Amino acid sequence: MRCPFCHRDEDRVLDTRTAEGGYMVRRKRVCTSCNRRFATVEKIEQLSVRVVKRDDTREPLDREKIRRGIERACSKRPVTSERIEQVVQSIESEVYNDYDTEIPAKELGEIVMRHLAALDEVAYIRFASVYQEFHSADDFIREVTRLTKLPAAQRS
The missing domain is CATH 1.10.246 (Serum Albumin; Chain A, Domain 1)
Structure with a gap:
């Protein structure tokens, strides 16, 4: 995952939590280059009915x-x-x-x-x-x- 601040692809996950009944995952990350924190969200991509x-x-x-x-x-x-x-x-x-x-x-x-x-x-x-x-x-x-x-x- 690219850091939104320094744009490097060097981060580590600090915390992972599920949301929306397990259909979404939120991850807290820290960039190992600039040490800034950011969050990402992963959601199941479903083909639309x-x-x-x-x-x-x-x-x-x-x-x-x-x-x-x-x-x-x-x-x-x-x-x-x-x-x-x-x-x-x-x-x-x-x-x-x-x-x-x-x-x-x-x-x-x-x-x-x-x-x-x-x-x-x-x-x-x-x-x-x-x-x-x-x-x-x-x-x-x-x-x-x-x-x-x-x-x-x-x-x-």
Whole structure:
């Protein structure tokens, strides 16, 4: 690793720590030429899975878009940011484990809804109402009825 100060390739690692659930490594280093300290970050480079939208266009899987949707659904609910991050990480891991290059948007939405149903039932209904484009109160009633008929283990 080149020193950002003297640009020499002579350093040693002082400390190594994992971050983001083991998907990232931070290293504290010291340059043996100029004795200045700096940090580096190593992150797994994953090939991007593309989301195939309903109109057949494709876009890269966007972790932040998933997070924003979940945060919006969980607004004013007793769900911590840490828990949301865990859910986003679980969704992302599931997608990367089960799909090589592409995932249909419908399947991605189903994965998010399954995770939301386990996280918070109200957040699930909020997300489902937008994702499934509810048009009437009957749509809400149908989904709440379906949700309440699930075994408790699947809901929480």
